Amino acid sequence: MDLGIRGRCAFVSGSSSGIGRAIALELAAEGCNVAVHGRNKVRAEETAHAVEAQGVKAIVTIGDLATAEGCDAVAALAIAGLGAVEIVINNAGIALLKDNPVWSDIPDQVWVDSFQVNFMSALRMSKAFLPCIQKSGWGRFIQISTGGSRVAGILSEYGSVKAAMNKLTADIAKSVGKYGATSNGIMPGLIMTPAIEEYLRVLSKQMNWEGDMAELERKYLQMSPQSVPRVGRPRDIAAMAAFLCSPLAGYMTGVTFSINGGSGSFV
Numbered sequence: 280m281d282l283g284i285r286g287r288c289a290f291v292s293g294s295s296s297g298i299g300r301a302i303a304l305e306l307a308a309e310g311c312n313v314a315v316h317g318r319n320k321v322r323a324e325e326t327a328h329a330v331e332a333q334g335v336k337a338i339v340t341i342g343d344l345a346t347a348e349g350c351d352a353v354a355a356l357a358i359a360g361l362g363a364v365e366i367v368i369n370n371a372g373i374a375l376l377k378d379n380p381v382w383s384d385i386p387d388q389v390w391v392d393s394f395q396v397n398f399m400s401a402l403r404m405s406k407a408f409l410p411c412i413q414k415s416g417w418g419r420f421i422q423i424s425t426g427g428s429r430v431a432g433i434l435s436e437y438g439s440v441k442a443a444m445n446k447l448t449a450d451i452a453k454s455v456g457k458y459g460a461t462s463n464g465i466m467p468g469l470i471m472t473p474a475i476e477e478y479l480r481v482l483s484k485q486m487n488w489e490g491d492m493a494e495l496e497r498k499y500l501q502m503s504p505q506s507v508p509r510v511g512r513p514r515d516i517a518a519m520a521a522f523l524c525s526p527l528a529g530y531m532t533g534v535t536f537s538i539n540g541g542s543g544s545f546v
Contacts, residue, residue, distance in 0.1 A: 281309070281310075282309050282521055282522065282524070282525035282526075282527065283525050283526045283527070284306070284309050284310065284311055284366070284521075284524050284525055284526075285309065285310030285311070286310060286311075286312075287310075287311045287312070287365050287366055287524070288311065288312045288313075288314070288361040288362065288363055288364050288365055288366065289303075289306050289311045289312070289313050289314065289364065289365070289366035289367075289368060289524070290313075290314040290316065290340075290354075290357045290361075290364045290366070290367055290368065290404070290408065291303045291306070291313060291314070291315065291316060291368040291370055292316045292344060292353075292368065292369055292370050292371035292400065292401075292404060293316060293317065293370045293371030293372065294313075294315045294316055294317060294323070294326055294368075294370065295315065295316070295317025295318075295319050295322035295323040295325075295326050296317070296319075296322055296326075296472070296473060297470075297472035297473060297474065297513055298370055298423060298467065298470060298472060298513045298516050298517065299316075299317075299368070299370040299371070299423075300326045300329075300513065301512075301513030301514050301516065301517035302368055302370060302423075302513075302516070302517040302520045302521070303315055303326055303329075303330055303337075304326075304329055304330060304333070304517070305514065305517035305518060305520065305521045306366070306368075306520075306521055306524065307329075307330040307331075307333035307335050307337070308333050309521055309524075309525075310333075310334075310335060311335060311366065311524075312335050312336040312337070312361055313327075313330045313335065313336075313337050313338075314337075314338050314339075314340050314356070314357035314360060314361055314364065315327045315330060315337055315338070315339050315340065316339075316340045316341075316342070316344075316353060316357075316371070317339075317341065318341065318342070318343060320339070320341050323339045323340075323341060324339055327339045336361070338356070338357065338360030338361060340353045340356040340357050340360070341353075342356075344371050344396065344400035344403070344404065345392070345395045345396040345399070345400060346395070347399075347403060350400060350403035350404055350407060351403075351407065353404070354404060354407035354408060357408075358408075358411065363411040363414070363415060364408045364411050364412075365411060365412055365415050365417060365418045365419070366418065366419045366421075366524050367404060367405055367408045367412075367418070367419065367420045367421070368421050368423070368520060369400065369401035369404055369405065369420070369421065369422045369423065369444075370423040371396070371400050371401075372396065372397040372400075372423070372425075372437070372441065373396060373397070373437070373474065374393075374434045374436070374437035374474070374478070375389055375392060375393050375396075375436060375437070376389060376434070376436060377477055377478065377481050378481055379433065379434055379478075379481060379482070379485070380435070381432075381435070382435040382436075382439075385435060385436050389436055390436055390439075390440075393436040393437060393439075393440045394440050394443075397437060397440040397441060397444070398440050398441075398443050398444055398447070401422055401444055401447060402447060405420055405447075405451060409455075412455065412458055412460050413458050415458075415459075416458060416459045417458075417459040417460065418455065418458060418459065418460035418461075419460065419461055419462075419463075419523065419524045420448070420451050420452075420455065420460065420461070420462035420463075421462075421463055421464065421465065421520055421523055421524070422444050422445075422447065422448045422462075422463075422464040422465070422535075423464070423465050423467065423516070423520075424441045424442075424444050424445050424448075424464050424465065424466045424467075424535060425437065425438055425441045425466055425467060426466045426467060426468045426469075426537060426539050426542070427441070428441040428442035428444075428445060428466060429442070429466070434478075441466075444464065445464055445466075445535045448462050448463060448464040448533065448534075448535055449462075449533045449535075452532040452533030453533065456532060461523075461528070461529065461531065461532035462532055462533060463523045463528070463531060463532060463533070463534050463535065463536065464534070464535030464536065465516055465519055465520060465523075465535070465536050465538055466535055466536065466537045466538070466539070467511060467515075467516050467538055467539065468505070468511055468537070468538065468539025468540055468542045469499065469503075469510050469511060469539075469542070470510070470511040470512065470513060470515065470516060471496070471510050471511065471512055471513075472513060475510075476492060479492065479495045479496070479499060480495070482495075482499070483495050483498075486498070486502070496509075496510050503542055504542075505539065505540045505541045505542035506540060506541025506542075507540035507541055508540075509540065510540075511538070511539070511540055515538060516538055519536065519538050
C-alpha cells in the first residue's frame, strides 16, 4: 500500500531490534529513508542492511540516548546522513528492573535512570529534530509508550515514566500543528519482542508456569484473556506507526492509541 510518504526521512530510536526494527522496515517499505539507531553496532547494521534492501537509504547512528550528549551526537549523525529528519519515532525504552518489584521497593536512582532513558530521550530527540520539521513545513512525531502506563502493578518504574511520555505527546501536538506536523503515541499491549520474552520468563517463575515460549504465551492469555487470541507481534505496531506518518492521518494529533488485541489488561 502506498501511504504517500515516499522520499521522507525518518529517525527511529531503538531500531536495532524489536518494535523499532519493525517500524524501520515498515517505513522503508513505504519508501522512506531511515536513520537506524541502537547501541549494538552489529544489530543496527543488520537492520540498516534490511532497510536498504527495500531500495531506500539507511544510515546507522550508534549512541546512548540516556544522556544529553548522546542525544546530540545521534541527532547530528542522522541529520548529516539524511540531510534532514521529518519523521521522529521515539521508540527507545527499557524496563530497568525485570523482576517487577512493588513501587515502594524501587530505589530512587532507578526512577531517575528510567526517566532519563524512557522520557528524556524522547524529549531531547524531538527538540533536536524540531528545526528540520519547522523548515520542511511537514512532520510527524510518534512516541511508543506502553499499555502498562495505565495498569497498576506492572513494571512500575517503566509504566510510570511512559505515562509522562503520553503527556509529552499531547504537548508536542499542541505546538507543532502550525508547522504542518502532528504528534501521536502508541501504547502497545504485550508484543513478542526479546524484552517481552524475558518478561514472560520472569512472570513464569512468579506464577510457577512451565513450558516453552509458546506455552508461556498461552498461559499468559489464559490469565489475561483478550479479543484477539494471540500476543502481538512487532509489525502490529509498525503498521500503525506507518499509518500515523501518512497524509491519511493528517487530522489525527495529540492522541495515544492502544494497540493491544482488545486486552482487558491494557485498555
